[in-house]
Amino acid sequence: MSVLEPEITLAQPDPGLTAVGESSESKPLKVVTQILLILWAVLVIFPFLWMIMTSFKSNPEILTSPWTLPSSLQWVNFKHAWFEAHIGRYVWNSVLVIAMSLTGTLLISAMAAYTIARFQFPGNRFLFYLFMSGLMFPVFLGLVPLYFVMSDLHIKDTYHGLALVYIAYSLPFTIFFLVGFFKTLPGEVAEAAVVDGASQFQTFFQIMLPMAKPGLIAMGIFNFLGQWNQYLLPLVLMQDPDKRVLSQGLGMLAIQQGYQNDYGALFAAMTITMVPTLIVYIIFQRRLESGLTAGALKG
Amino acid sequence: MYYRKYRLIIPFMLPALILYSVFVLYPYGRAVYISMTSWRGTSSNMPWVGLDNYRRLLNETRFMDALTRNGQLLVVLPIVTIGIALLFAALFTQGGKGKGVAGSEFYRIVFFFPQVISAVIVGMLFSYVYSPNTGLLNGILRNVGLGGLTRAWLGDPQTILWAIAAVAVWSGVGFYMVIFIASMQSIPTSFYEAAVLDGAGRGRQFFDITLPLMWETIRTALIYIAIAALDFFTLVQVMTGGGSTVAARKAEVAALYMYSEAFTKSRWGVASAVGVILLILTLLLSVVLMRLTRRETYEF
Numbered sequence: 094m095s096v097l098e099p100e101i102t103l104a105q106p107d108p109g110l111t112a113v114g115e116s117s118e119s120k121p122l123k124v125v126t127q128i129l130l131i132l133w134a135v136l137v138i139f140p141f142l143w144m145i146m147t148s149f150k151s152n153p154e155i156l157t158s159p160w161t162l163p164s165s166l167q168w169v170n171f172k173h174a175w176f177e178a179h180i181g182r183y184v185w186n187s188v189l190v191i192a193m194s195l196t197g198t199l200l201i202s203a204m205a206a207y208t209i210a211r212f213q214f215p216g217n218r219f220l221f222y223l224f225m226s227g228l229m230f231p232v233f234l235g236l237v238p239l240y241f242v243m244s245d246l247h248i249k250d251t252y253h254g255l256a257l258v259y260i261a262y263s264l265p266f267t268i269f270f271l272v273g274f275f276k277t278l279p280g281e282v283a284e285a286a287v288v289d290g291a292s293q294f295q296t297f298f299q300i301m302l303p304m305a306k307p308g309l310i311a312m313g314i315f316n317f318l319g320q321w322n323q324y325l326l327p328l329v330l331m332q333d334p335d336k337r338v339l340s341q342g343l344g345m346l347a348i349q350q351g352y353q354n355d356y357g358a359l360f361a362a363m364t365i366t367m368v369p370t371l372i373v374y375i376i377f378q379r380r381l382e383s384g385l386t387a388g389a390l391k392g
Numbered sequence: 393m394y395y396r397k398y399r400l401i402i403p404f405m406l407p408a409l410i411l412y413s414v415f416v417l418y419p420y421g422r423a424v425y426i427s428m429t430s431w432r433g434t435s436s437n438m439p440w441v442g443l444d445n446y447r448r449l450l451n452e453t454r455f456m457d458a459l460t461r462n463g464q465l466l467v468v469l470p471i472v473t474i475g476i477a478l479l480f481a482a483l484f485t486q487g488g489k490g491k492g493v494a495g496s497e498f499y500r501i502v503f504f505f506p507q508v509i510s511a512v513i514v515g516m517l518f519s520y521v522y523s524p525n526t527g528l529l530n531g532i533l534r535n536v537g538l539g540g541l542t543r544a545w546l547g548d549p550q551t552i553l554w555a556i557a558a559v560a561v562w563s564g565v566g567f568y569m570v571i572f573i574a575s576m577q578s579i580p581t582s583f584y585e586a587a588v589l590d591g592a593g594r595g596r597q598f599f600d601i602t603l604p605l606m607w608e609t610i611r612t613a614l615i616y617i618a619i620a621a622l623d624f625f626t627l628v629q630v631m632t633g634g635g636s637t638v639a640a641r642k643a644e645v646a647a648l649y650m651y652s653e654a655f656t657k658s659r660w661g662v663a664s665a666v667g668v669i670l671l672i673l674t675l676l677l678s679v680v681l682m683r684l685t686r687r688e689t690y691e692f
Contacts, residue, residue, distance in 0.1 A: 235419035261415035322510035
C-alpha cells in the first residue's frame with residue numbers, strides 16, 4: 094500500500110480530488126449534518142441554560158411559569174444556597190480536600206511513573222500491571238471493607254483521610270498516563286546531569302519534573318474534575334454532616350425531600366457547583382481533551 | 393551504581409504502593425472474605441457461612457431483578473451511545489482531514505461538556521426536566537401537540553429506568569464522539585483518495601476503511617460503557633431520591649441494592665457478596681467482549 098501510494102497521488106493531482114470530494118451531491122448532506130449537530134448542541138446547552146435561569150427565579154415563579162425569564166433577579170437564592178443550605182461550607186471542604194489530594198496525586202504518581210518508565214528492575218512490569226488492574230474495577234466493589242479500613246485507621250470522617258483515598262483511587266490512570274509521558278522524554282539530559290554529579294533526586298526534581306510539566310498539567314485538570322465531582326467515596330466515608338464535600342452535599346440536598354420546597358436555592362446550589370468545572374473546562378479544554386483521548390486510545 | 397539506583401527506586405515506589413495496597417487492593421481482597429461471613433458490623437466475630445450469602449442472593453427475586461436491569465442496560469447503552477457518537481464523528485470528519493463541517497470547534501466544546509459535569513448535577517437537573525407538571529420535557533411535548541405522551545417519567549414504573557438511561561446516553565455521547573474523531577483523523581487521507589478513485593461512495597468508505605481501521609477504539613469504548621452499565625449507581629440514586637420514591641424499585645440496579653444492604657440494613661456479608669458478584673461479572677464481561685470483538689488489527 095505504502096509503495097503504491099505516491100504513484101497514485103502523482104497520477105491524480107490534488108485539485109481533481111478536491112473536486113470529487115466537494116461535488117454538488119454532498120450539499121444536501123452538509124445541510125442535514127448541520128441540522129443534526131445544531132439539534133444535539135441545543136439538547137446539551139438548553140438544560141444548563143434553563144438551570145441557570147431558574148436559579149434566578151422566585152419559588153412561585155418556578156412552580157407556575159417554568160418557561161419564562163425571571164421577572165427580577167433573585168440573588169437571594171444564592172445567599173440561601175450558600176448559607177442556609179451550607180453550600181458555602183461544602184465548597185470550602187471540597188477545596189481543602191482537593192488541595193491535599195491533587196498535590197499528593199501528582200507528586201506520588203509522578204515519582205512512581207518515573208521509576209517504572211526509566212529504571213530497569215525486577216518486578217517493573219508486574220508493578221505496572223498491578224496499578225493498571227485498578228482501572229478495571231468500579232469503585233463501589235471495595236466500598237464495604239474500605240469503610241472499615243478507614244474506621245480502623247481512625248481516619249473516617251477526616252479531610253486528610255478522604256484525600257488519601259482520592260489519591261489511591263487516582264493512581265492507576267495517572268500513573269498509566271505519566272509512564273507513557275516519561276518514556277517520551279529524552280533521556281540524555283538526565284544522564285548528563287548524573288554524569289555532572291547531580292544525585293538521582295536532584296535529577297528528578299530539578300530536571301525531569303519540570304520537563305514533564307505538560308503531562309502533569311493534563312493530569313492535574315483531569316484529576317481536579319474527577320475529584321471535584323466525586324460522589325460515592327465521600328457519601329460512604331464522610332458521614333459527619335459538617336464535613337460533607339460539594340457533590341455529596343448537593344446530592345444530599347436533592348435526596349432530603351424536606352429541602353425541596355426552596356427550589357430557587359436548590360438550583361442556585363447546582364449552579365454554584367457547576368461554575369468551577371465550567372471555568373476549568375473552558376480554559377483547559379484542549380489539554381483535557383487530548384489527555385482523555387490519549388488514555389482511551391491507548392487503553 | 394547498583395545501590396544508587398535502588399536508593400531512588402524504593403522511596404519513589406513506596407508511597408504509591410502503600411496507598412494503593414491499603415485503600416484499593418486490600419479492600420477488594422477483604423470483601424471476598426467478608427462475603428463468606430454473616431457479619432453485621434457490630435461485633436468483632438465474623439461467623440463463617442461459606443457460600444450461603446451467594447446462594448441466598450441467587451434465590452432473591454429483588455437482587456435478580458436488579459441484576460436483570462444491569463443486563464438490559466448492558467445491551468442498550470453501548471449500542472445507542474456508540475451508534476450516535478459514531479454518526480456524529482463520521483459527519484465531523486467527512487471529506488477527510490482538515491475539511492470538517494463549519495463550526496466544528498464549537499460543537500466539540502459543547503458536546504464534550506456534559507462529561508465534565510458531576511453526575512449529581514446531571515441527575516438533579518434531569519429530575520426537573522422530567523418532572524410531571526413543571527418539567528421541560530412535558531412542556532415541550534405539550535407545546536408541539538404531543539400532550540398525549542406526557543407522563544411522570546420518573547414516577548411511572550414503565551419509563552423510569554429508560555428515562556434514567558437516556559440521561560447516561562446524553563452525557564456520554566460527546567466523550568465518545570471526541571475519541572472517535574481523534575481515531576478517524578489518524579487514518580491517512582490517501583486511503584480515502586484511493587477509494588474515491590476506485591469509485592467507492594461514502595457508505596463503502598465508512599464500512600470498508602473507517603470502521604475496520606478504528607476497530608480498536610470502538611472496542612475500548614464498548615468495554616468502558618459495559619463497565620459503566622454494571623455500575624450505574626450515582627444517576628439512579630440521585631434521580632430516585634435515594635431510592636425512596638414509589639417507582640424507584642423499578643430502577644434499582646445491583647449497586648443500589650448493595651448500598652441498601654450495607655448502609656441501611658447493615659448486612660455487610662450480603663453486601664460484600666453482591667460486590668464480589670459484580671466484580672466477577674465485570675472481569676468475565678471484559679474477557680468475553682475482548683474475545684468476541686477480536687479482529688485482525690491493521691497497522692498503518
